[in-house]
Amino acid sequence: xxxxxxxxxxxxxxxxxLREIGVRDVEELYADIPExxxxxxxxxxxxxxSSEYELRRHVEGILAxxxxxxxxxxFLGGGCWQHYVPAVCDEINRRAExxxxxxxxxxxxxxxxxxxxxxxxxxxxxxxxxxxxVPTYDWAQAASTSLRMATRITGRKQVLLARTVGPDRLSVxxxxxxxxxxxxxxxxxxETGQMNLDDLKDKLSAQTAAVYFENPSYLGFIEPQGEExxxxxxxxxxxxxxxxxxxxxxVLAPPSAYGADIICGELQPLGIHMQYGGGLAxxxxxxxxxxxxxxxxxxxxxxxxxxxxxxxxxGDVFFERTSFAQRERGKEFxxxxxxxxxxxAGVYLALLGPDGMRELGQGILQRSQYARRRLSExxxxxxxxxxxxxxxxxxxxxxxxxxxxxxVNRALLDRGIFGGxxxxxxxxxxxxxxxxxxxxxxxxxxxxxxxxxxEDCVR
Amino acid sequence: xxxxxxxxxxxRWDEPIIYELSTEGERGLLVSQVEEEIEKAVGDGLSxxxxxxxxxxxxxxxELSQAQVLRHYLRLSQETLGADLNVDIGQGTCTMKYSPKIxxxxxxxxKVAELHPLQDEGTVQGILEILYKMDLFLREISGLDQFSFxxxxxxxxxxxxxxxxxxxxxxxxxxxxxxxITTVFSHPSDAAAAAVAGFKVITLYPDEDGYPDxxxxxxxxxxxxxxxxxxxxxxxxxxxxxxxxxxxIVHEAGGLCSYDQANANGILGITRAKxxxxxxxxxxxxxxxxxxxxxxGPSTGALGVTKELAKYLPVPLVEFDGGKYRLNYxxxxxxxxxxxxxxxxxxxxxxxxxxxxxxxxxxxxxxxIAVLNNNYLLKxxxxxxxxxxxxxxxxxxxxxxxxxxxxxxxxxxxxxxDVQRRMFDFGVHYWTSHHxxxxxxxxxxxxxxxxxxxxxxxxxxxxxxxxxxxxxDPEKVKNAxxxxxxxxxxxxxxxxxxxxxxxxxxxxKKVKGR
Numbered sequence: 001x002x003x004x005x006x007x008x009x010x011x012x013x014x015x016x017x018l019r020e021i022g023v024r025d026v027e028e029l030y031a032d033i034p035e036x037x038x039x040x041x042x043x044x045x046x047x048x049x050s051s052e053y054e055l056r057r058h059v060e061g062i063l064a065x066x067x068x069x070x071x072x073x074x075f076l077g078g079g080c081w082q083h084y085v086p087a088v089c090d091e092i093n094r095r096a097e098x099x100x101x102x103x104x105x106x107x108x109x110x111x112x113x114x115x116x117x118x119x120x121x122x123x124x125x126x127x128x129x130x131x132x133x134v135p136t137y138d139w140a141q142a143a144s145t146s147l148r149m150a151t152r153i154t155g156r157k158q159v160l161l162a163r164t165v166g167p168d169r170l171s172v173x174x175x176x177x178x179x180x181x182x183x184x185x186x187x188x189x190x191e192t193g194q195m196n197l198d199d200l201k202d203k204l205s206a207q208t209a210a211v212y213f214e215n216p217s218y219l220g221f222i223e224p225q226g227e228e229x230x231x232x233x234x235x236x237x238x239x240x241x242x243x244x245x246x247x248x249x250x251v252l253a254p255p256s257a258y259g260a261d262i263i264c265g266e267l268q269p270l271g272i273h274m275q276y277g278g279g280l281a282x283x284x285x286x287x288x289x290x291x292x293x294x295x296x297x298x299x300x301x302x303x304x305x306x307x308x309x310x311x312x313x314x315g316d317v318f319f320e321r322t323s324f325a326q327r328e329r330g331k332e333f334x335x336x337x338x339x340x341x342x343x344x345a346g347v348y349l350a351l352l353g354p355d356g357m358r359e360l361g362q363g364i365l366q367r368s369q370y371a372r373r374r375l376s377e378x379x380x381x382x383x384x385x386x387x388x389x390x391x392x393x394x395x396x397x398x399x400x401x402x403x404x405x406x407x408v409n410r411a412l413l414d415r416g417i418f419g420g421x422x423x424x425x426x427x428x429x430x431x432x433x434x435x436x437x438x439x440x441x442x443x444x445x446x447x448x449x450x451x452x453x454x455e456d457c458v459r
Numbered sequence: 460x461x462x463x464x465x466x467x468x469x470x471r472w473d474e475p476i477i478y479e480l481s482t483e484g485e486r487g488l489l490v491s492q493v494e495e496e497i498e499k500a501v502g503d504g505l506s507x508x509x510x511x512x513x514x515x516x517x518x519x520x521x522e523l524s525q526a527q528v529l530r531h532y533l534r535l536s537q538e539t540l541g542a543d544l545n546v547d548i549g550q551g552t553c554t555m556k557y558s559p560k561i562x563x564x565x566x567x568x569x570k571v572a573e574l575h576p577l578q579d580e581g582t583v584q585g586i587l588e589i590l591y592k593m594d595l596f597l598r599e600i601s602g603l604d605q606f607s608f609x610x611x612x613x614x615x616x617x618x619x620x621x622x623x624x625x626x627x628x629x630x631x632x633x634x635x636x637x638x639x640i641t642t643v644f645s646h647p648s649d650a651a652a653a654a655v656a657g658f659k660v661i662t663l664y665p666d667e668d669g670y671p672d673x674x675x676x677x678x679x680x681x682x683x684x685x686x687x688x689x690x691x692x693x694x695x696x697x698x699x700x701x702x703x704x705x706x707x708i709v710h711e712a713g714g715l716c717s718y719d720q721a722n723a724n725g726i727l728g729i730t731r732a733k734x735x736x737x738x739x740x741x742x743x744x745x746x747x748x749x750x751x752x753x754x755x756g757p758s759t760g761a762l763g764v765t766k767e768l769a770k771y772l773p774v775p776l777v778e779f780d781g782g783k784y785r786l787n788y789x790x791x792x793x794x795x796x797x798x799x800x801x802x803x804x805x806x807x808x809x810x811x812x813x814x815x816x817x818x819x820x821x822x823x824x825x826x827x828i829a830v831l832n833n834n835y836l837l838k839x840x841x842x843x844x845x846x847x848x849x850x851x852x853x854x855x856x857x858x859x860x861x862x863x864x865x866x867x868x869x870x871x872x873x874x875x876x877d878v879q880r881r882m883f884d885f886g887v888h889y890w891t892s893h894h895x896x897x898x899x900x901x902x903x904x905x906x907x908x909x910x911x912x913x914x915x916x917x918x919x920x921x922x923x924x925x926x927x928x929x930x931x932d933p934e935k936v937k938n939a940x941x942x943x944x945x946x947x948x949x950x951x952x953x954x955x956x957x958x959x960x961x962x963x964x965x966x967x968k969k970v971k972g973r
Binding site for chain 1: 754
């Protein structure tokens with residue numbers, strides 16, 4: 001029986017094609033592979049589930065063991081966030097034309113080029129920059145590449161990073177900077193989380209290529225010293241690189257407003273499901289200066305004229321800089337990453353528009369402030385740990401309650417709640433702390449339920 | 460029986476840029492409202508933000524109602540030629556196979572889509588089981604000992620591989636090993652990712668028969684050799700029968716050997732990384748293992764290593780104690796992370812379902828039919844005037860062939876890029892080659908297992924038609940396309956810093972003078 005995915009396994013067709021090629025057996029087509037390299041055993045794989053029905057039953061049976069953030073009330077963030085995904089975002093990224101396209105040219109894949117150009121155009125407005133790349137793997141990669149770009153632009157080999165950078169991202173950055181770029185961490189103030197500018201001044205030098213911080217930070221607070229940090233970096237001839245959560249930019253100033261030269265961040269909150277962390281996608285944005293554009297490894301799609309007056313064509317901007325054109329002499333490397341999520345983020349921004357992005361940001365601020373207030377009323381809890389403004393995440397301290405975060409989270413789990421991320425290993429200096437995330441998906445009732453459950457857990 | 464050519468015309472909506480569709484005051488989506496009690500308790504939420512950190516002017520995003528956003532993007536989707544719609548054998552090296560719809564439904568179910576990566580392990584046993592079992596499957600398929608799904612694509616897998624090679628030599632006190640050897644017919648990322656990881660890259664060129672030059676390899680290895688990063692079969696579709704000698708030579712020089720199996724479609728169950736002596740490999744799950752390409756991702760480069768190198772894999776890895784699946788972060792020798800969290804999990808799920816639908820015999824059938832289709836196509840292409848398949852004359856190829864239209868270009872002045880544009884008029888893709896063009900006027904076809912004989916015949920008929928036009932009316936081919944979405948593009952502006960425009964605002968400023 002021919003497999004439904006393999007049309008020419010039908011015996012008559014197969015025989016006809018073999019005849020046409022002039023061989024008796026497919027084995028003859030492998031004649032160039034020496035016997036010593038042939039695998040003659042049988043791969044130890046499960047018996048196939050030959051019908052689609054059996055396959056569905058099998059996979060759904062396994063997946064049924066998962067408990068999702070629709071079934072449980074979720075307050076986890078920390079690099080992947082639960083936001084509402086508009087139906088139109090799913091509708092567009094599930095279209096067969098986009099879902100199954102790949103690397104065609106700007107003729108038969110014109111729509112793919114235009115959708116990604118528009119995505120870049122809208123992200124450019126959000127961060128107030130003129131150049132945005134076709135997305136890379138995630139924020140961590142976007143930050144890593146931004147830093148390598150900075151080292152090439154400045155000709156220097158050291159980068160300074162806020163100590164509050166997300167540890168998961170920091171691990172990616174460290175590996176990506178090896179072996180030639182030195183990564184140095186800048187201390188933060190325990191009361192505010194904000195960067196210690198004295199430490200920054202001490203460490204800045206003529207070796208520094210870039211200063212990198214995140215706003216809002218991994219720990220949720222807003223870093224208000226952007227202007228000072230950028231000015232200090234620029235005084236030493238270094239660049240200022242800022243990582244950002246785009247959902248904040250309807251209400252928060254874009255980093256370009258306080259001196260950022262390169263902006264990077266995560267697209268997942270813009271209409272992309274969390275997918276157990278599989279929905280991440282990273283963006284990089286800069287001014288439209290040749291010395292910046294020349295250092296992007298990513299593809300950049302630009303508008304170009306066609307032979308027909310008034311018709312928009314597209315194509316690769318400055319393709320010669322890429323590894324596709326220059327192999328190891330290109331800028332880093334480019335390959336398949338997350339284009340479909342770039343298209344999706346564009347759809348999201350088009351749906352919300354300027355007012356929607358402001359309302360989104362404002363609603364998140366209000367809910368998150370309400371949650372902090374409710375949690376801070378619980379005896380033994382301190383929320384937020386850092387003094388100052390926050391966006392959607394904040395740190396809660398359980399030390400005074402005499403409970404570990406692990407204990408609290410187990411108790412919350414019993415009540416159908418995913419508590420905040422345990423920070424006690426990542427930031428031991430903070431004590432028994434957890435990172436809580438509140439977004440527009442949370443109602444007052446959800447937040448009250450969390451507060452009541454926590455009260456119960458620490459009593 | 461002659462194949463009928465379609466009177467094709469792609470959708471041409473002449474669709475404006477989304478900013479040109481904007482009308483002040485329209486909205487595509489309303490955001491969930493904050494309850495009054497919250498507003499009463501905390502106020503407008505904005506006053507907490509220091510003034511210097513507040514956004515002054517709203518972002519200049521377009522304003523459209525919902526149906527208008529939908530319609531715009533649906534039109535753009537129709538102006539995009541997905542594999543589901545065409546005989547997608549023209550994008551050689553990309554393995555444009557069928558991505559089963561059932562796998563799409565499974566991967567987009569809330570049981571995957573609505574999982575947060577930091578959930579308690581007890582609540583994600585299903586998805587951890589999928590990751591664990593897919594690792595076991597790939598061990599069987601490759602012969603290697605453990606896999607990580609963290610890399611978000613082939614190039615990132617190569618970066619991870621280069622990082623592991625670096626860590627391995629450092630731990631052995633041989634940090635002076637700073638050279639990676641690759642071949643020109645291996646993917647550009649083999650060279651580029653190695654360079655990012657700090658290696659000097661040595662590139663081998665083919666010998667007269669199209670095989671990577673073994674004499675050149677012998678000359679290249681030294682006490683500075685860190686490793687070999689190589690594809691086999693290469694983009695030419697020629698299998699290097701001396702590959703075990705290659706890995707032996709590099710091993711004897713003290714280097715590690717990495718097998719770029721981004722595309723392993725012709726050799727599943729036929730030959731493996733282990734028997735050829737490789738220490739590391741990766742598979743692109745969005746190629747061989749059927750996950751859709753998504754306009755260029757999301758994707759996964761599944762990274763496999765031998766036991767000896769397993770301690771270097773990115774953290775965390777999924778483990779199973781017979782009762783429970785867990786994520787193990789306690790791996791002190793790990794290179795750390797190459798991507799956040801655990802990789803592109805739904806891609807792994809689709810690949811798991813694909814393997815489960817085929818089994819061991821089915822995977823082998825995939826490879827055999829992909830090779831059958833390729834050799835059938837090879838025979839048909841060689842019957843076309845002006846076309847050739849450089850190297851290894853008379854030999855069979857594995858899953859793809861890098862052809863040449865050098866003859867056509869010499870005889871008619873029509874080059875491969877002209878042919879490419881004309882092919883679009885018939886509703887199919889046609890890819891030339893990565894640079895440098897070692898094969899003159901190249902084109903690369905890879906029929907995979909997914910297309911019927913009738914479809915292969917259709918593609919050949921289109922190719923024949925375009926070549927016929929090249930001989931009879933070369934200008935027609937050179938000025939193509941006519942029936943595609945747009946007409947011939949003038950690329951000059953894209954390389955001119957004073958004219959290029961990567962965003963609409965840059966376009967308005969630089970080109971429109973606004």
